[in-house]
Amino acid sequence: MLEHILTLSAFLFCIGVFGLITSRNMVRALMCLELIFNAVNINLVAFSNFLDSSQIKGEIFSIFIIAIAAAEATIGLAIVLAIYRNRKSTRIDQFNLLKW
Amino acid sequence: MFLLQKYDYFFVFLLIISFFSILIFSLSKWIAPINKGPEKFTSYESGIEPMGEACIQFQIRYYMFALVFVIFDVETVFLYPWAMSFYNFGISSFIEALIFILILIIGLVYAWRKGALEWS
Amino acid sequence: MKLPESFYETIFLFLESGLILGSLGVILLTNIVYSALFLGFVFVCISLLYLLLNADFVAAAQILIYVGAVNVLIIFAVMLINKKQYSNFFVYWTIGDGITLTLCTSIFLLLNNFISNTSWSKIFLMTKPNLVVKDIILINTVRHIGSELLTEFLLPFELMSIILLVALIGAITLARREKKIELEKNDFFNF
Numbered sequence: 001m002l003e004h005i006l007t008l009s010a011f012l013f014c015i016g017v018f019g020l021i022t023s024r025n026m027v028r029a030l031m032c033l034e035l036i037f038n039a040v041n042i043n044l045v046a047f048s049n050f051l052d053s054s055q056i057k058g059e060i061f062s063i064f065i066i067a068i069a070a071a072e073a074t075i076g077l078a079i080v081l082a083i084y085r086n087r088k089s090t091r092i093d094q095f096n097l098l099k100w
Numbered sequence: 101m102f103l104l105q106k107y108d109y110f111f112v113f114l115l116i117i118s119f120f121s122i123l124i125f126s127l128s129k130w131i132a133p134i135n136k137g138p139e140k141f142t143s144y145e146s147g148i149e150p151m152g153e154a155c156i157q158f159q160i161r162y163y164m165f166a167l168v169f170v171i172f173d174v175e176t177v178f179l180y181p182w183a184m185s186f187y188n189f190g191i192s193s194f195i196e197a198l199i200f201i202l203i204l205i206i207g208l209v210y211a212w213r214k215g216a217l218e219w220s
Numbered sequence: 221m222k223l224p225e226s227f228y229e230t231i232f233l234f235l236e237s238g239l240i241l242g243s244l245g246v247i248l249l250t251n252i253v254y255s256a257l258f259l260g261f262v263f264v265c266i267s268l269l270y271l272l273l274n275a276d277f278v279a280a281a282q283i284l285i286y287v288g289a290v291n292v293l294i295i296f297a298v299m300l301i302n303k304k305q306y307s308n309f310f311v312y313w314t315i316g317d318g319i320t321l322t323l324c325t326s327i328f329l330l331l332n333n334f335i336s337n338t339s340w341s342k343i344f345l346m347t348k349p350n351l352v353v354k355d356i357i358l359i360n361t362v363r364h365i366g367s368e369l370l371t372e373f374l375l376p377f378e379l380m381s382i383i384l385l386v387a388l389i390g391a392i393t394l395a396r397r398e399k400k401i402e403l404e405k406n407d408f409f410n411f
Contacts, residue, residue: 001232003335005273008236010331012243018324019247022317027298031246031259034290038266041278049273051347056361059275060368066278066285067174067380071387073290074167077297078394081163084301107271163296163395170289171388177281178380181366188363193370196378203381207388216392 005046013039026080026090030073037069164216175204231272238265256298260291277362 012035019032041062048058084090086097143150182197211217242265245258263286270279369377 001228002340004232004236005269006335007332008239010328010335012239014324014328014331015243015247017327018320021320023247025252027294027301028247028252028255031255031294034259034286035243035246035262038263038286041282042266042269045270045273045275045278049275051343053274055368056275056364057368059278059361060365060373062275062278063177063281063365064373064376064380066281067178068383070170070174070285070290071383073293074170074387074391075394077163077293078167078391080297081160081300082394090301107276157300160300160395163293163300164392166289166293166296167391167395168388170285170293171384173285173289174384175381177284178369178377181277181362181369183366184360184362185364185366185370188367189370196370196374199378200381203378203385204388207385210389211392214392214396216396 002046002050005042009039009042009046012036012042024091024093026083026092026095027077029092030076030080033076034069034073037065041065161219168211168216171207172204175201228272232269235265235269235272238262239269252298253295256291256295259294260287263287263291275361277365 016032016035016039019035020029023029023032044058044062044065048056048062052058080090083095083097087094089095178200179197182193186193239262242258242262246255246262249255249258263282267279267282267287270276270282
């Protein structure tokens with residue numbers, strides 16, 4: 001059962017990495033980042049259930065990760081909005097303000 | 101390894117609720133009179149024609165409210181286990197949570213002063 | 221009520237297929253509104269998976285934060301920057317996409333190989349002494365998490381408030397820039 005869940009989270013992680021690299025829209029890249037966070041969380045919760053169910057350190061860690069992911073999503077979407085206001089576009093390859 | 105037995109009452113509740121909602125909707129579909137017409141297929145039966153698409157551009161005000169909501173939602177999630185284990189620790193845990201809330205109140209005051217909570 | 225093992229396997233199969241289809245929908249659909257809605261579906265499936273793994277508080281936090289707040293924020297952002305850019309269903313694939321696909325597939329196969337080669341039964345036997353007190357503590361997971369938060373994880377608990385404060389202030393400053401510029405423009409036109 002543990003192998004199934006680990007394989008599932010590995011699949012989710014690979015999908016997230018693939019979308020993060022290939023997506024041309026910035027909001028979709030943020031969504032794929034959330035998918036990667038969720039894959040990590042699934043791993044943590046599964047290990048804390050199967051191997052460490054007396055003191056559930058993995059669940060506490062995953063709650064911290066969820067909170068940090070929420071903060072990251074607010075900041076990232078605000079940055080996307082600011083970029084959209086300046087460039088009138090959300091394509092990730094047209095955002096080369098810092099390149100010279 | 102799986103202990104879903106704790107949620108017996110929850111699953112019974114879920115079953116009853118889903119059965120009840122299906123019953124109510126099928127009852128209203130069964131009882132209500134059906135008369136077909138061209139007005140029945142429009143989005144609003146009040147006679148106002150829908151204009152444009154459904155995906156319109158929102159105002160940025162909605163985004164500001166959602167942003168403040170996310171932060172204080174996370175705060176609520178952290179305060180709930182603190183409240184559940186409050187009796188085991190006493191006054192020290194109260195002070196710790198007070199520091200936690202005070203730091204976030206600074207953010208609330210900032211958002212208020214910047215006008216993120218107003219619909220202007 | 222003791223449920224058989226096959227019941228859990230069936231539920232897990234449903235969740236697995238939902239997760240796979242949802243995550244594929246997130247990255248493959250060209251209309252970004254649909255892919256945001258698929259992301260919410262994936263989050264709900266993951267929260268049900270947590271419930272299956274006895275992590276009830278994490279499941280509730282997942283529903284509260286991800287589905288209730290982060291997904292709504294993503295949908296608002298998608299609606300704010302709405303542009304017609306989904307003319308054809310499949311976007312053209314470049315060579316870089318192919319390279320990334322092969323790389324990600326190879327990473328997945330490698331991880332799969334590691335997972336299947338590790339002997340988990342030995343690790344189970346190593347952590348067996350921990351499993352004795354399981355039934356006593358699992359009655360109230362939330363209380364246990366709270367006491368851990370207040371004793372061992374006290375410093376991250378307080379630092380989390382500072383991170384949230386920074387996120388709030390930074391996001392408000394970034395998102396509020398628009399109004400001032402519009403006002404200046406209006407003044408310019410009035411002159």
